[in-house]
Amino acid sequence: MAKGLAADGWDVTAVDESEDALGRLGPDWRGGFVVGHGLDMTMLERAGVSDADAAVVSTDGDNTNLVIGQVLQKRYGIGTVVVRVLDPARARFYAERGLKTVCPTQTAISVLRDAVNATQLEPSEA
Amino acid sequence: MYVVIAGGGKVGANVTRSLLEMGHEVTLIEQRPDRFARLEGEFGPVVIRGDATEISVLERAGIARPPELLLAVTGDDEDNLVISQIGKEGYGVGKAIARVNDPRNQEHFDLLGITQTICATTSVLGLVEHEVPEHGMVRLLELQREGLEVVEVQIESGSPAAGSRAGGLSLPGGSRLISVFRHGRTELVEPGTVMRPGDQVLAVVTHDSAPELRRVLLGAPK
Numbered sequence: 001m002a003k004g005l006a007a008d009g010w011d012v013t014a015v016d017e018s019e020d021a022l023g024r025l026g027p028d029w030r031g032g033f034v035v036g037h038g039l040d041m042t043m044l045e046r047a048g049v050s051d052a053d054a055a056v057v058s059t060d061g062d063n064t065n066l067v068i069g070q071v072l073q074k075r076y077g078i079g080t081v082v083v084r085v086l087d088p089a090r091a092r093f094y095a096e097r098g099l100k101t102v103c104p105t106q107t108a109i110s111v112l113r114d115a116v117n118a119t120q121l122e123p124s125e126a
Numbered sequence: 127m128y129v130v131i132a133g134g135g136k137v138g139a140n141v142t143r144s145l146l147e148m149g150h151e152v153t154l155i156e157q158r159p160d161r162f163a164r165l166e167g168e169f170g171p172v173v174i175r176g177d178a179t180e181i182s183v184l185e186r187a188g189i190a191r192p193p194e195l196l197l198a199v200t201g202d203d204e205d206n207l208v209i210s211q212i213g214k215e216g217y218g219v220g221k222a223i224a225r226v227n228d229p230r231n232q233e234h235f236d237l238l239g240i241t242q243t244i245c246a247t248t249s250v251l252g253l254v255e256h257e258v259p260e261h262g263m264v265r266l267l268e269l270q271r272e273g274l275e276v277v278e279v280q281i282e283s284g285s286p287a288a289g290s291r292a293g294g295l296s297l298p299g300g301s302r303l304i305s306v307f308r309h310g311r312t313e314l315v316e317p318g319t320v321m322r323p324g325d326q327v328l329a330v331v332t333h334d335s336a337p338e339l340r341r342v343l344l345g346a347p348k
Contacts, residue, residue, distance in 0.1 A: 039204075039231060063179050063204040070238055089181040090208070093216060 001056055006031050010054075013047045038068040049076045058084035066090070069099055128193040131155065132178035132209045133200030134165045137225060141197060142169060153187040179208050181216070192219045199225040203234075210240045241271050263340045266328075276304075276330050279343050283323040287343040293317030300332035301339045 002014045002025060013032030014025060022033050036043030038059060049055065055072045057065045062085045069083035082100045085091035091103035127150045131138050134156030142154045146169070154169065155178040156162045162175045176183035178200065189196070189212075196213040198206035206224040213219035226232050226245035235243050256264050267276040281288050287295055292303055292315050303315040307326040313319065321327065321343075331339045 039234060041233075061204065063202070063208040067204045067207050067234060067238070071234055074237055087180060090179070090212075093181060093212060097215065 001058065002031065003029070005056075015043070015047050038064065039071070044072075044076075049078065052076070052078050054078065054080035054082075056082050056084075062087055062090060066094055066099070066101075069094075073099065127151070127195065128188070128191060129153075129195045129197065130184070130187050130189060130193045130213075131197045131199065132184075132206075133198065133225070134161050134173065135199070135201060137199045138197070139165060139168075141199070142172065146172065153193075155183060155187050179205050179212075181212060184209070184212060184217075189213055189217045189219065192217045194220065196222040197225075198222065201227055203227050203231040207231075207235060207238060207240055211238065214239075236270065262344045263336070265336075273333055274330055275333060275336060276328065277336065277339070279327045279329065279340065281321050281323055281325040281327060281343065285321075285323070285344045287321045288323050290321055291317065292319045292321065295321075295342055297342055298331075298335040298338035300335040302330050304328040304330060 002012050006012045006029075011031065013034060014021065015034050015036065015038060016022075017035070017037055019035050022029070025031075025033070032047065034043055034047040038044070038057065049072060055069075055078050057069045057072070059065055059068070065083045065085060069081050072078045073081045080100070082102055083094070085094065085101045085103055086105050088103050088106045088109075091101040091106065095101045129145055129150055129152050131142055131152060131154045134142070134154050138154060138156070142152050145152050152172055154165060154173045155176055156165055156173060157175065157177050159175070162173060165173045174183070174187055176186065178184060178187075178198075192213070196210065196219045198209040198213075200206055200209070203226060206226070210222040210224045213222050221242065222240065223242045223244060224235060224240050226235060226243045226248075229245050229247045232243065232245060232248070235241075252265065256266075262280055262282070264278045265275050266278055269275065297303070305312050305314050305328045306319060306321070307328070308322065308324060315327070327343065329339060
């Protein structure tokens with residue numbers, strides 16, 4: 001995500017609890033990188049949330065993402081906040097309340113369902 | 127009263143026990159299998175197993191009735207916040223109380239509209255402050271939503287307020303003296319009440335005015 005957005009021309013700062021994540025960005029990473037928890041305001045401000053145009057929240061915890069996303073939207077007024085939520089029900093609940101949620105589970109379900117529905121059915125032997 | 131409790135740790139389990147003893151109807155939600163087994167042994171069908179941040183689990187616990195009270199007391203602050211939001215905003219639960227494990231997260235609860243919170247660390251610190259008053263003023267109660275605090279100040283012989291009438295003190299806006307405790311008795315403060323060394327003065331003050339109130343009564347911090 002960070003590498004993709006940087007390639008699209010965005011000025012990107014990545015935030016992670018572990019420094020190991022920096023390694024995953026590769027030796028050519030020219031963007032920012034800050035180590036810390038996504039609910040630590042000091043860290044977020046160091047990462048530049050105060051003048052960010054967009055934020056992507058995709059830690060491995062749905063509820064952590066939902067809380068960070070709302071804080072970024074409400075406290076810092078970031079226009080575009082996208083939040084990863086694996087649980088479809090919670091993703092829908094918060095989407096109905098104005099948060100942009102992306103649910104990979106729902107996407108996978110749609111793709112898998114389309115694949116199954118595309119099956120050519122053999123004429124049944126009645 | 128019907129109460130849904132999310133999180134069966136020490137807090138959740140003990141509150142469940144007390145509420146049941148008081149005759150209330152309770153559903154307790156616990157995710158961890160080992161804990162669930164132990165709780166089920168004690169409370170029986172009152173306990174259900176599942177992730178209380180999942181809407182289907184909350185519905186199984188009867189969130190749609192809705193309960194008069196929802197307690198989100200897991201060990202995870204983000205979980206507690208999400209549980210409270212789902213209950214209040216999704217199901218019209220009138221009262222949700224959330225546990226704040228890390229006091230640094232308090233501001234997030236406030237921001238996201240979960241105003242009734244309980245934080246053990248903050249409570250303990252309040253007690254410590256009461257035992258070891260810093261700058262002679264003790265915060266007895268904090269009313270978050272109202273932006274007010276109830277404080278207690280002990281007047282010393284060198285305090286600027288000692289010997290002054292209450293009406294003659296130039297107290298900051300947003301503050302009011304309530305009572306004086308002296309010689310084992312409490313008197314309500316009237317404009318003519320004279321502050322004496324040893325008096326314990328109870329006051330209500332806005333957050334912003336608290337330092338100024340302290341200065342008027344006790345002088346600048348040493």
